Amino acid sequence: MQRQAIILGIESSCDESAAAVYDGERGLIAHALHSQVALHADYGGVVPELASRDHIRKLTPLIERVLAEAGQPALTGIAYTRGPGLVGALLVGASIAAGLGMSRGLPVLGVHHMEGHLLSPLLEPAPPAFPFVALLVSGGHTLLVRVDGVGRYTPLGQSLDDAVGEAFDKSAKMLGLGYPGGPALARLAESGCADAHDFPRPMVRRPGLDFSFSGLKTAVMLAIKAAPDTTAARADIAASFEQAVADTLVAKCARALDQTGIGRLVVAGGVGANRRLRAALESRAARDGFDLYFPRAEFCTDNAAMIALVGWLRRTDMAPGIAPAEAVARWPLAELTPPAAVS
Incomplete structure (x- = not known):
């Protein structure tokens, strides 16, 4: 995939459901987020089971929304948060990404959540x-x-x-x-x-x-x-x-x-x-x-823009074929390696 790759990003590591579309030529072209703060407020913290169920309800409409806002682009890949995070919540995003990849014939890549945060300032005009x-x-x-x-x-x-x-x-x-x-x-x-x-x-x-x-x-x-x-x-x-x-x-x-x-x-x-x-x-x-x-305030907290960005930066790591729905609660940042070279 070359620079014109267009990546759908999906984030579901904790208590925010998010989707975004990143175009290698135009940059970030659409993003949306649903916060679960109100859902967990009565408990004083995140309840993992409730978080997972809410991701199931919210992620698909968010994905449909950002694709519509982006003008139904010809996606070339899907990136989702593989970890670290709450395993149940991660599995929702991973399953949706794997299903979309299989149905659309697109490669899928699991992204490290912390790498997304580290590289989020690259979304800014002066990175x-x-x-x-x-x-x-x-x-x-x-x-x-x-x-x-x-x-x-x-x-x-x-x-x-x-x-x-x-x-x-x-x-x-x-x-x-x-x-x-x-x-x-x-x-x-x-x-x-x-x-x-x-x-x-x-x-x-x-x-x-x-x-x-x-x-x-x-x-x-x-x-x-x-x-x-x-x-x-x-x-x-x-x-x-x-x-x-x-x-x-x-x-x-x-x-x-x-x-x-x-x-x-x-x-x-x-x-x-x-x-x-x-x-x-x-x-x-x-x-x-x-x-x-x-990064701007909206990209400091969990978001899918940073996941789509990392998916684009690692687009050469995306392999064709049916992708497994992978999720890991712990994933040391030091295990990451540079993306594959462009062939």
Whole structure:
């Protein structure tokens, strides 16, 4: 397949159903997403069985919608999220992709969800050049990765316990906030004082690029127990927590850039949309002189645009024939290899 390949992307790794169409000549030409936030709100978190059933209901209409918006293009391949994620949810997208591939005679490719996030800034009008350092911060992952090209990833550091998104959600729950916790905590923090509590900046003074957020989460719990039960007190805790996270992530990113000698930083994943983190990174970039790249907010969270993009970038890996519906809960990023060369 050449540059004019047109790829349908399907995302169903957790609690968002999404579909998109990427054209190698025109770029992203259609995308749509359905969030399950309302479905899981009463439970305070994602219920895997409910997520899977909702994907069954929503994915096919979303696919039909994006194909119509794209003008019913002549697809040349289908990409879906193979993992990591919730196996039941992944299997819905995998089964639909395999069925469409068989019925339309199209090759199908399972895509690594984290690779989608790492390369999502390539959807922007001014994408970063390789190599770059990527900070991937989401509900399930906190990673620093050196990216030398598609499929050429060197992990530099990761969280040794909770992902930063989990720390946000758990701290939000302790503060009595609703689901999803991260955005709710960020809203509360807007009215708080970030200097009210001297929370730890975990592992910043230790060498290396790994993270740990369990101690910070414990500090938040202790502060909540000691503080008066008022909105102002909770807002101060939220703002101080958010600032501690931002300071920690910025320090580790600066260290990674210094150690690699690379002057480009990409920030991807849902937590990458956090305003305090973005402001802190922008301030550090201006001070240190490195280039900073974010995907637009709608492509920070799970989406099919990034899956369709990776499908296009890996179009030479797509093999003809009936594809199996594969899903994997865990899939180390280091296992990925560059796409096959164009013959």
